[in-house]
Amino acid sequence: MSTKHRRKPYIPDDDYGKKVWMERFITTIERDPERYGFSDAYMFEYYQRTIRNFIKAFDAVSNPATRSPHATLVKNQARQEAVALCRNFAMQLKWDSSLTDEDKRALGIYPDEATPEQAKLPTGVLAGTLGYPELAVQSSPNGGHVIRYRDPVTQSKAKPKGVSHFLLYGAIGAKPRMPRTHARFMYPYTKRPFEVMYPMDCGLEGLYVTYYGRWLTTRGAMSPWSPGVSKIIGAANVRLRESEFAHLFGTQGFVDALPALPQDEDRRLTQGVTQVIEDDPLLLERGMSEDSAGDGLFAALEAATVRLLNTA
Amino acid sequence: MLCYHDGQEVCIGDEVDFDGTSATVFAIIETKEQMHRHGFDESAVGFQTKQYGEVYQSTLDPGWDESVVLLKRA
Known part of the structure; x- marks a missing residue:
């Protein structure tokens, strides 16, 4: 999160709020200008005059007897100068180590930064629930599946706000509606729609794939699963080496082709202050698969992808 | 949507009485992007006056309700 978003606002947005804030600011400084770094009386007078000009101009506009377009014009110009001056000076005072936090608060400056806000998972339709993506899958003329998400x-x-990627999972089987316990991570997407082509070398034609999706936030949190969408796999004119999912396939079908990681591979990954913890056993349930070694590899692939995304 | 005191929507080209001066609405500053572009922190309306040129009036100012009256629709 950028520093800008972590700052607490100190000068209010509306002119009345600005006037009240500046009145407090300049009145506090006027009590002891030297304490706030004004060794030059002329410099202090310039600051004082700029701020007081705006206060006076605002009062003129607030009074029906003196209000006019000209008074509004003067007030706007005075505000522009006073706000620019106050912002600069207030930030100097904020980082002035000779002033205590109490002194800064008395001036209307917040010395502490707002705590960083976590990139929250999107909310669902019902209050208090978490949101998840919705998938729409269409068969494309060239044998693939065109997938849209929203x-x-x-x-x-x-x-949704805070979401960096859409994570696509697929569960392949002889029947539709394969449970998500069989689903394997396929690819993280940022654009839509996209097309998934199954290599003809893998002999998957006639099988069903059930797609699931999850949101991935910029902080590495994952949303609940989307409902599954099943489609039959057609004959696509793409070879294994041309497929963007080549890493997922082997000659035996939907199996891994990744090197094994050590057994004690810690799946808790740390990137700066961001920690990705994937402890969800349903994500890749080892016991449900015929090839448990493959599941372990897919878990490693998924963790590595999340780590890459967070690094990016 | 920015409105006059009587509840009517402010539109570009409206002719208004602005504190006794006739003026025409030429800018409506409502979104964050517009505020950023015009250097405002709040919603405002830009008036073109013959006497004072372009004058921006904040809609949060106490004078907004009392000093701006719609005379003729754009």
């Missing part, structure tokens, strides 16, 4: 809560095409 946030069912809004009509917007954009991913």
Whole structure:
């Protein structure tokens, strides 16, 4: 999260709020200008005059007897100068180590930064629930599957706030509606729609694939699973080496082709202050698969992908 | 949506009485992007006046309700 978002606002947005804040700011400084770094009386007078000009101009606009377009024009110009000056000076004072936090608060400056906000998972339709993506899968003329995803809560095409990627999972079997315990991580997407082509070398034609999706936030948190969408796999004119999912396939079908990781591989990954903890046993349930070694490899692939995404 | 005191929506080209001066609405500053572009921290309306040129009036100012009256729709 950027520093900008971590700052607490100190000068209010509206002119009345600005006037009240500046009045407090300059009145406090006027009590002891030297304490706030004004050794030059002329410099202090310049600051004082700029801020007081705005206060006076605002009072003129607030009074129906003196209000006019000209008074508004003068007030706007005075505000522009006073705000620019106050922002600069307030930030100097904020980092002035000779002032205590109490002194800074008395001036209307927050010495402490706001705590970083976590990139929260998107909310669901019902209050208090977590949101998940909605999938739409169409068979494409060239034998692949065109997949679209969206946030069912809004009509917007954009991913929900805080979400960096859509994670696609697939479970392949002889029947549709394969449970998500069989689902294996396929690819992280940022754009849509995208097309999934199954290599003809793998002999998957006629089998069913059930797709699932999850949101991945910029902080590495994953949303609940989307409902599954099943489609039959057609004959696609793509070879294994041309497929973007080549790493998922072997000559025996939907198996791993990745090197094994050590057995004691710690799946807790740390990236700066961001920690990705994937302890969800349903994500890749080892006991449900015929090839448990393959599941372990897929878990490693998934963890590595999440780590790469967080690094990016 | 920014509104006059009587509840009518402010539109570009509206002719108004602005504190006794006739003026025409030429800018509506409502979104964050517009505020950033015009250097405002709050919603405002830009008036073109013959006497004072372009004058921006904040809609949060106490004078907004009292000093701006719609005379003619755009």
